[in-house]
Amino acid sequence: MGRRTTSTLLFSALLLLLMQSVSSKNPPSIARKEDLPFIRCQVCRKIAEELHGLVQKKQTQISPKMISELQIIDIAENVCNLKKEESDWILRIDIVEKGDTLELVDQGTEGQCNSECKTIERACQEVMGYSDTDVAEYIFKARPSINALVNYLCGDLTKACSVKAPPIPKDRIPGEPFVAKSSKEAEMEKILKSMQGKVLRQKETAKPEWKGRILEGVKQSGAAIKKHVDRSLYRIQKWWGGKKTGGKASKAVLVTALASVVYTLIAV
Known part of the structure; x- marks a missing residue:
């Protein structure tokens, strides 16, 4: 204002x-x-x-x-x-x-x-x-x-x-x-x-300006969420590769990654 x-x-x-x-x-x-x-x-x-x-x-x-x-x-x-x-x-x-x-x-x-x-x-x-x-x-x-x-x-x-x-x-x-x-x-x-x-x-008169700001904020938030989800999916893919080699520690990585994705989606 x-x-x-x-x-x-x-x-x-x-x-x-x-x-x-x-x-x-x-x-x-x-x-x-x-x-x-x-x-x-x-x-x-x-x-x-x-x-x-x-x-x-x-x-x-x-x-x-x-x-x-x-x-x-x-x-x-x-x-x-x-x-x-x-x-x-x-x-x-x-x-x-x-x-x-x-x-x-x-x-x-x-x-x-x-x-x-x-x-x-x-x-x-x-x-x-x-x-x-x-x-x-x-x-x-x-x-x-x-x-x-x-x-x-x-x-x-x-x-x-x-x-x-x-x-x-x-x-x-x-x-x-x-x-x-x-x-x-x-x-x-x-x-x-x-x-x-x-x-x-x-x-x-200010409504169009605020609308533009809100849309820009949503766009930026969407990009940040996508980046966060992509990182989590990358961790899941690494876990999948570790699972094939029999790595035990990879299960903790899976739980963490899945929880991160779910939390992000709920927050949206």
């Missing part, structure tokens, strides 16, 4: 510790599973909108190259993970009661991640399930409009909008009010996510 990679990891660790020290002041929030049926379809529509926007953004960044299916899969895999930049949309959403329904309202700025934030993440993960590769393939091949993507993801693929959301219970306990993050906190979190992404990309 190079010095640059090491310093990057240390910097990321320091940022993480700082974020944890800030967030530890408040108890961790958990998703409200009872709210999932009331927001599932809306969350699915938001996923489709975000996927469409993120793919277009990525395409603009890498133009004139065309976005690959693998790059779209990466976006689809991360859109429901609050630890990833692709899920920042979740932090802007507030769950608001409107009559006997729940409505997702985009506040235009990131808020503190409380139980509502975790609930949206959970709903997002349940909607996507194992459909990330399927929706990525559809986007890559069809290049759909937002409406077409919504119909495919929420109707054909996941059925998230096939059933109308039921009315919310009258005794439902309201969620926490939306609290916007300070600009410093939002910036710090973006830096942390960005650094974590860079570390992961560096690991991916």
